[in-house]
Amino acid sequence: MKKIVFFSIFFCATTLAEQEIFDQEMLKELGYDASTSQLLSAGAHFLPGDHPTNIIINNQNKGIEIITFDSAGQPCWTESLLNHLGIDPRQFDNSVPACLKPIAESTIRINQQVERSLLELQISPDALLNTVQYVTGGEALMFNYDARRYQYQPRSAKSYYSQTLTSEIGANVEQWIFRSGQSYSSFDGQSNFTRLYSYAQRSLPGWASVLQLGEITSADPLFPGIMLTGAQITPEGESLTRGLNQVMLDVLVAQAGTVEVWQNNVLLKTFPADAGVNTLTGIPALNQQDAFLIISHDASGGRQQQTIPFIQARPVVSLMETGTALAAGRLRLAQDKFPLVTGSTGIFHNTTMALALGALASEDYQAGAWRASFRLTERLLATLSQTFSFARKPTSNSGTTQGAYQQAAVSLPVTQRLSLSASANFRSRGYVDTNSAWSSKSAASDTGQIKSQYASGFSYSHPTLGVITFSGSLSHSWKGESALGYTLGWGRAFGRVNVNTGFQKNRLSGDLRHQDSRYAYLNLSVPLGHNRNLRSWINKNNREMRFGAGYDQQVNDRLAWSLLSEKSQREAVSLATSATWTNTYTQLSGGFSRSENMTNYNAGARGGTVWHSEGLTFTPHSIGDTVGIISLNRDQSNVAIRTPGGVVWSDGSGHAVTSWTAWQKNTVQVDQHSLPKSVQIPGGIIDITPYRGSVVPVVMPAFNVRRALLTFQPSEQPAPGSPVKTASGTLVAFVNEDGTLFVDDLPEGALISQLPDGSQCSITLLTPWVNTPDALYASLPARCVL
Secondary structure: OHHHHHHHHHHOHHHHOOOOOOOHHHHHHOOOOOHHHHHHHHOOOOOOEEEEEEEEEOOEEEEEEEEEEOOOOOEEEOHHHHHHHOEOHHHEEOOOOOOEEEOOOOOOEEEEEHHHOEEEEEOOHHHEOOOOOOEOOOEEEEEEEEEEEEEEEEOOOOOEEEEEEEEEEEEEEOOEEEEEEEEEEEEOOEEEEEEEEEEEEEEEHHHOEEEEEEEEEOOOOOOOOOEEEEEEEEEHHHHHHOOOOEEEEEEEEOOOEEEEEEEOOEEEEEEEEOOEEEEEEEEEOOOOOOOEEEEEEEOOOOEEEEEEOHHHOOOOOOOOOOOOEEEEEEEOOOOOOOEEEEEEEEEEEOOOEEEEEEEEEOOOEEEEEEEEEEEOOOOOEEEEEEEEEEEEOOOOOOOEEEEEEEEEEEEEOOOOOEEEEEEEEEEOOOOOOOOOOOOOOOOHHHHOOEEEEEEEEEEEEEOOOEEEEEEEEEEEEOOOOEEEEEEEEEEEEEOOEEEEEEEEEEEEEEOOEEEEEEEEEEEEEEEEEOOEEEEEEEEEEOOEEEEEEEEEEEOOOOEEEEEEEEEEOOOOOEEEEEEEEEOOOOEEEEEEEEOOOEEEEEEEEEEEEEEEOOEEEEEOOOOOOOEEEEEOOOOOOOOEEEEOOEEEEOOOOOEEEEEOOOOOOEEEEEOHHHOOOOEEOOOOEEEEOEOOOOEEEEEOOOEEOOOEEEEEOHHHOOOOOOEEEEOOOOEEEEOOOOOOEEEOOOOOOOEEEEOOOOOEEEEEEOOOOOOOOOOOOEEEEEEEEO
């Protein structure tokens, strides 16, 4: 009890030292000598020099900064550091530029918590800067990859192989972003390589715009998705999907595995997928006409494919930004690579409506467009757009073909549980598309393009009924062909049993030919505790039914594996196993399956790597356009760090990389449980607000904490309650009542205390302190002698 009372006094000493004189009689009654009062009255201060210090401003953690303390233990501030922290430098005396101190009339209050390496600042609003200070600068090279390889070995034929790779290479140099995305696929010796994009980009905050050069995809809200080789400038908000024409798809997958998304015979992206309806995001669509081909591979070696029309991609309905967008270049990935120029601008914008106009021009093709978005109610959003095309006829030197393309979409999140969406588009007979792979001079009726398309979807969740999702589309072409497809999914938990079922149908018809594709599944899963799961399923693809059961286990954050068996009506029982291992450097996956007629093998790897000023660092996650380089300032590996881009682990050099979200606050936090017991990172948290394209180094210094419990022989034991100080007089600890001494961070130099008779003694370790990572403290014999 006495120690609790004393340490309560000690930890309050910093803030009370200037106002209080500690009661020496009370301390004497607690067993401490008179010098303790002087130590506490002097307060606790940092030692002179540079110290990594956690900064908290108005209860908000600002991360760790290297702070210089003067000979009196007071922090020295610089103008650049104050600007970075968002503090007005005018509140500080600048007579010594390298060591600014708050002016006398300043309302800034600084509380030093030495034992936590922390400075806590209370600052009034008028002393804070109103503008956000974005972190800029930095250089790095990067590489993202996602590779898969499949081997199929039939029982009575030779083996054949399938391989896919999507990759992205690039660099960040002083807020310039350089990226190139590639796609490679091969099947049984036939290969295909496509460069999806290759561009240079720079944000222009003064204009609230983004400049992009190279092989790009137009981000103009009126002419989106045109594949160009050229340049464009778009509003900064539009740059979130710049150059990629990104879309989202809801895809039904019967078993967990890998999903590939293709368009126009080009592999766009691969995804890990769970059984049921999966939402696939960030798909870099080539155009807005060609349907998506979805190929799924499961652990049992099964391969399924389905076709989803572009209109069934989830619509994003919102009040558009009404800035100005310009683009100029030459068509690419199209038969006719003609040059063109596009431009659009907003002419009206308020909280309920936005209206924009635009135009496109080239030698043989012109187009005009308008788009309006409306907030009809608090929740109901709608968009209307119309594009008019004027193209020279390919069979004559004079005359043009004219047409129109209309679009309409609505989005209605009725409640937090129910949301509805619908969209439709129509092409007239003479309409000529600008971004399709068909001839730029052929009308829709000549090429068989889509005449009309309709899509709808809804999602509903209820504690009793479960979760229901639906999406469907109907298309008609000018050649008389039609396509009908829909996906319906439902899931609910009954006690510990999770039930998911789904049905999908696609129908293609043309003239007298009819082809139906139906797919249904039912999944049951039972959690067994400790991240283990038992599941079974039934699925039917057209006329073939399959039954299966499996066991899954997530061993830890890094390792997961599964074992399953399946039987169909026509084949004997098959066995399959798969595993995924996420380590500091990459994510590896592999699987093996064997059935009556086929043996399958698959393996894959995904992740990223960054080459920066301090070396080469790998990560199991892909790297975005804004990069963070995290350093622990020592060779401390396998430390888990939570970042906006996911959990990363430090490598053997104490580094990790992550992706930032530009223009927003990003929080990075060390998982203290992943640190060795003898290592400490003060604070362990930092906030970063980066400029798009910056490479931000973050230092989170890790230190060995020399915790030690010193024990003494009775004849060489310091007096209980006596203070222990360094040779320079800094208080370290107090001797416990039982004559032992616990030191939270054992200094390197000599320690001074006193014997029961009041004489001074020097503490000598009989066994040197040795770093033992798995030990919280070291138990060391010592002696205190004159």
